[in-house]
Amino acid sequence: MKVRVYVSLKNGVLDPQGRAIHHAIEGLGINGVRDVRAGKMIELDVDDSVSDTALEEMASKLLANMVIENYRIERLAA
Amino acid sequence: MSFRSAVITFPGSNCDRDMADALEKIAGAAPFRVWHGDADLPDGLDFIALPGGFSYGDYLRSGAMAARSPIMQAVVAAANRGVPVLGVCNGFQVLTESGLLPGALLRNAGMNFVCRNVRLSVANNQSLFTSGYDAGAEIVIPVAHHDGNYFADDAALDRLEGEGRVAFRYAEAVNGSARQIAGVLNAAGNVLGMMPHPERMIEPEQGGTDGRALFESAITALAAG
Numbered sequence: 001m002k003v004r005v006y007v008s009l010k011n012g013v014l015d016p017q018g019r020a021i022h023h024a025i026e027g028l029g030i031n032g033v034r035d036v037r038a039g040k041m042i043e044l045d046v047d048d049s050v051s052d053t054a055l056e057e058m059a060s061k062l063l064a065n066m067v068i069e070n071y072r073i074e075r076l077a078a
Numbered sequence: 079m080s081f082r083s084a085v086i087t088f089p090g091s092n093c094d095r096d097m098a099d100a101l102e103k104i105a106g107a108a109p110f111r112v113w114h115g116d117a118d119l120p121d122g123l124d125f126i127a128l129p130g131g132f133s134y135g136d137y138l139r140s141g142a143m144a145a146r147s148p149i150m151q152a153v154v155a156a157a158n159r160g161v162p163v164l165g166v167c168n169g170f171q172v173l174t175e176s177g178l179l180p181g182a183l184l185r186n187a188g189m190n191f192v193c194r195n196v197r198l199s200v201a202n203n204q205s206l207f208t209s210g211y212d213a214g215a216e217i218v219i220p221v222a223h224h225d226g227n228y229f230a231d232d233a234a235l236d237r238l239e240g241e242g243r244v245a246f247r248y249a250e251a252v253n254g255s256a257r258q259i260a261g262v263l264n265a266a267g268n269v270l271g272m273m274p275h276p277e278r279m280i281e282p283e284q285g286g287t288d289g290r291a292l293f294e295s296a297i298t299a300l301a302a303g
Contacts, residue, residue, distance in 0.1 A: 013229060014254065016189045062146065065139055065175065067182040068229060 001048050002076040003055060007064045008039035039069075081105035081297055083125040086153065088114040088144045093130035093167065093275065100277035101127065104293040114147040124300050125162050126153055128169030130222070130275060140183060140225040141171030150176050162206055162296050163269045167223055170261070170271035179262055179271045180238065181230035186223070187254025193222040195285065197249035198260050198274060202242045205263055206299045207270045210291035216249055217288035219274035226273040228255040228262070238262055245270055 009015050015037050022036040042063055046055075055073050064071040083101050087094045094111070102108045109127070110120045119126070134143035144150065150172070157163045157178050165173040173179040186192055195218050200211040211217065230238070235256055238244055246261035253273070261272030276289030 014184060014187060014227070016185050016187055016254075020189055062142070063138070065142070065182055067174070067180075068184065 001046055001050075003044045003046055003050075004074045004076060005042045005044065005055070005059050005063050006039060006072045006074070007042065007059075007069050008071075009037060010068055010070055013068045080107040081125065081300065082107070082120065082123050083109040083127065084112050084119055084123050085109045085127045085129060086112050086114065086149055087129070088131065088133035088147060088168075088172075090133045090135055091129050091131035091168065093277065096275075097127045097129040097166065097277045100280045100289070100293060101125070103280060104290060105297055112149060114144065114149050116149050117152065119149070119152045119156060123156065123161055125164070125296055126156060128153070128163070128165040128172050129277075130167030130169060133168055133172065136225075139171075139175065141168060141173075141175040144168070144172045145175035145177075154178060157264070157269050160266065160268050162299075164207065164292075164296070165269075165271040166275055166277065167221075167226075167273055170273055171225060173269060173271040178269050179264055180234050181228055181256075181262065183223075183225045183273070184227040184229050184254075185225050186227050186252075191222075191224045192226070192253055193220075195220045196252050196260075196274060198246045199249045201244040201247050202263070204242065205245060205267050205270070205295075207263075207292050207295050208245055209299065210295035218279070218286055219276055219289055220278050221252060221274045223253070223273055226253040226255065228259040228273075230256060235259075241265065243267075246272055246274065 018036040018038040059071040085098045098109050171183045200215045203211045203213045243263040247258040248260045276292040279286045279289035
């Protein structure tokens with residue numbers, strides 16, 4: 001089963017990468033973009049037996065740094 | 079009694095030789111060189127150094143993989159027993175990722191890699207690592223990093239400042255660090271993480287010797303203890 005873990009910076013944490021992307025979008029001549037925040041998506045292929053608790057543990061202890069990031073776990077239908 | 083120190087090398091560390099060289103020149107005894115995959119540290123260590131570099135290619139986050147490597151369990155245990163631990167640059171990132179120090183090191187606010195000598199002020203000269211400096215002294219130490227922008231929430235920053243745990247501050251704009259923080263101590267005062275590289279400023283040939291007092295402070299503290 002595929003699982004996706006989305007990791008994003010918490011509100012209030014400066015995101016210079018998002019800001020640079022924002023500038024680049026403006027460079028394309030596209031207006032109306034108010035803000036850009038960059039994050040990452042980590043896709044895992046796991047046995048069905050891997051519990052939600054185990055996924056929470058890997059997300060909170062490793063995939064995201066809870067000082068600066070939030071995560072969201074999504075199980076994909078097979 | 080000879081000074082028993084260890085320098086940990088992770089895959090991608092690149093300041094481990096400089097760190098070992100500085101320790102040997104200042105302490106007069108060569109440090110043990112310990113590999114990230116080792117499970118144990120040498121017995122009876124007086125000092126552990128986590129060097130700069132790009133451990134594990136900075137995969138996931140700077141220091142994230144190294145913080146979960148086998149040797150770090152032994153380093154955390156030693157730190158919790160009171161063994162002095164110094165993390166420089168990537169070593170600082172490893173210390174925050176391992177939970178030994180609060181906060182996190184974000185991408186530099188200006189997005190650029192910063193590699194130059196910077197002026198620092200000694201914010202706390204009462205610690206194990208800084209007693210050899212005068213209070214408020216301004217020193218020059220090089221930085222070389224992309225992710226040195228120290229972040230912690232306001233409550234954590236207030237606590238660090240209130241407890242005198244900010245060891246060094248930047249005396250000029252460098253990377254956007256909260257409250258100009260360049261180095262922080264743990265609550266017990268035996269763990270210091272800092273982005274600037276004191277091991278690169280120990281001999282006049284390197285452009286200055288302002289980093290020397292940091293190592294001398296720890297050695298003196300050990301001899302006195």
